Amino acid sequence: MPPAPPSVIQLHAADNVAVAAKTLARGEDFSVGGGAVTAAAEVRFGHKIALTAIAAGAPIHKYGQVIGYATRAISLGEHVHSHNLHLGELHLDYASASETPAPPAPITGRTFDGYLRADGRAGTRNYIAVISTVNCSASVAKYVAHAFDERRLADFPNIDGVIPFTHQSGCAMQFGGDAHQTLNRVMAGIARHPNIGGYLLIGLGCETGAMGYLVQQERLVQLDGSADQPAGAPLILSMQDQGGTAKTIEAGVARLVEMLPRVNDVRRQAIPASEIVLATECGGSDAYSGVTANPAVGAAADRIVAAGGISMLAETPEIFGAEQLLTRRAINVAVADKLIERIEWWKSYVGMFGVQLDNNPSPGNKEGGLTTIAEKSLGAVAKAGGTALVDVLQYAEAPTARGLMVMDTPGYDPASVTGMVAGGANVVVFTTGRGSCFGCKPTPSIKIATNTPMYERMVDDMDINAGEILQGVSVDAMGAKIFEEILAVASGKSTKSEALGIGEEEFVPWLVGPTL
């Protein structure tokens, strides 16, 4: 039986603040690390309380790290938040590749039941994609895909569904520019995703994001079905060539009808756990994200890496302020430099708009008790576990190494996960404190609650309750549980968001650059 729940959690012995594990009333006494503290005011669940008197200008420590500086003198037992804590000048020491960890002890013999694809990658689902290359063909793509309801797929039990991938861009951008190339990488990443058994591209015809250029630049081929199918040219429909909306829908449905038997002709088989490509994400964070769910995901990610697989950390703006933890762990200086270059790009990019990265904690985050970007970043980076950083990927880039890597994405959940999924992620783990209901076809997303009250309130959407850590379950035991859930979901177990049908609206390619 676990011990009684604590009043507060001190994350590191050197910390001068603790996190309230429940709402502390004004005047409430508790002990922490052998010392007695009295709450000087109400301190809500997830917020910070001072464990010592802190002088004006002195650093605030959490996770054993500096998360910012006191803006005025803070008394023992005082609530610590935006009114008396700011980020200040956090001087980072990148110390690139100075502390590269040794590889973890290998995990061997673990498998999942997946789909082996012609390129050797493993699918965890078997969908058909109808990809709209521009918003002008989005409605047509949607109508083609939605023609294949459960009834129409009844004879094809190995097909999980037909997904329309529609978005709000694809034209009025610079031809061949960064935005165009990035969008092409996303669409190609979906087309060749191991969870996609066959695909159809639909465009209007006159858009900047021309289909011919996409197919040529990204060397797209159609795989259509099981691994022993020959590769061929991708299926493409131009609405202007077809003669408009109705004729394109008709032609698209006919193409997919032909495709169904081939895509259905696959079977799940035992595949080593090394073929898991894990995307990690947090959204709607609270003060417990970095205390419960994120460290537990880190423990699961360490197991994926130990099994020979890939784990991705993303959300570069949320890494900002804690990137020195990753540069030190890089396998070499070049990898660390890639990360530093991305951080610098972000500073310059948001600076163009007069925006600062430390604006990142949302009103919801602040309400939940997070004060500075450093504090939030340290909590977010916990999802990366403790293994070496082996690479830094562009948005939607497919990995060529194995191990822990960073993909450069915004923190915004759907844009971030879309990048990792387009890069080939076949399982997503998504931690949330305030309660996100995210899902992302074609990849299953395991949602992990950081706290029990939210888990119970939103149990229809949450897969795992990492709030149990606050009741005494160890982070490592929770990590083991998440690892098992990853293998089960990879083998076909439905996540909550899949059962609810979430995941089409959440295809959100990241847009950088002006809409003309």
Next chain:
Amino acid sequence: MPPAPPSVIQLHAADNVAVAAKTLARGEDFSVGGGAVTAAAEVRFGHKIALTAIAAGAPIHKYGQVIGYATRAISLGEHVHSHNLHLGELHLDYASASETPAPPAPITGRTFDGYLRADGRAGTRNYIAVISTVNCSASVAKYVAHAFDERRLADFPNIDGVIPFTHQSGCAMQFGGDAHQTLNRVMAGIARHPNIGGYLLIGLGCETGAMGYLVQQERLVQLDGSADQPAGAPLILSMQDQGGTAKTIEAGVARLVEMLPRVNDVRRQAIPASEIVLATECGGSDAYSGVTANPAVGAAADRIVAAGGISMLAETPEIFGAEQLLTRRAINVAVADKLIERIEWWKSYVGMFGVQLDNNPSPGNKEGGLTTIAEKSLGAVAKAGGTALVDVLQYAEAPTARGLMVMDTPGYDPASVTGMVAGGANVVVFTTGRGSCFGCKPTPSIKIATNTPMYERMVDDMDINAGEILQGVSVDAMGAKIFEEILAVASGKSTKSEALGIGEEEFVPWLVGPTL
């Protein structure tokens, strides 16, 4: 009976190029303005041909305006395009308000059958809106709206449907910044649109684009039904408060079920044509856009203004290069200055990304024969007709004047039209040469083909064939036809895109600023 179709069209007597009205073979002879010309090479339909010898560096005239300069000597009968024509330094003379036209002769006594709303504006449709304030609630908004299919609305014949307004943003942006304010203006513009009889806002709960802030800043009230209903607080659902996806869908459906009888309780009545708020747009332009459909829309827009209504010209990047035509027509210097300020903003904005506005003609435009932004802009500005420019609106801003106004939007069709619709447009006219299949709920969109071959190939999507101008129908007669179609559609006649069910995917709020 109209005269035989011409080989080329010379748009202005002073022009040194003409536009091919059909593909001219190499060596083909024709006469224009009394002179004989032989095509020196094949000149395709829509492309330009030299009517005189033109010296290197000399200006090229079309519409009686300079569209650029010869990069080398051009012979009589030579094809004129990117290989021998560039924009060069077009020196604009704004001459603000120097040529303000007198008001047009009033058109009186014309009406349409619309819905009179409590705020005095006129609806042309009667929809219910389910507005998702952030991508995190998009799937829920979609499921709530799609629960109301034809069967479920069978007892409510005055309701045109329930529309989910979903988008890809709403969080990971600066709280209260320009992007946030713009998005709020769009969502509020939909909520209070005269074509919306009632609405429901759905958010996740922790997003930057908080619903409380939206309702407060935009002073939203619920109108729910006919003009004699009392105003009340807007209906809002937070997924985090409701307990997740399934419970929010259930609650949302229940709220709409209650709303249906009130929203259904409206009747069409005769309303003066002065209540038409016309949005004009071009997309997938070709060389005929500026020769047939756009001038014809301009003639229709002049009639709307003459009837006391509002006509909006948008697509600022496509105005670039021809803005001096509008500044001269401004009612005062302040209005001209507003337009110049927006042009300067665009130059600076795209310059941040190393992009130039003159990149705007898409590969499709160039293929169709358009060479420079000035040429394309002159063609686009033709949609503005000939009346005075009375105001320049922010994106999604509601007009307070009547007459011709510019709204600052990108050229990108769905983003541009979304801004005008959010600003209150109750009819859209959309010209297309290459063949766009655009539609935009809740506002009907009349699609006007610039040429007969495309009209015939895509007749399922096209409402009007302005290509008849090439067969001898006058621009003014075509403008009169479009004016009549506007009144018919405003009175309930279905457009092609409405019949096809287009218009949900095309809700695309313009995003400026970084996604964090």
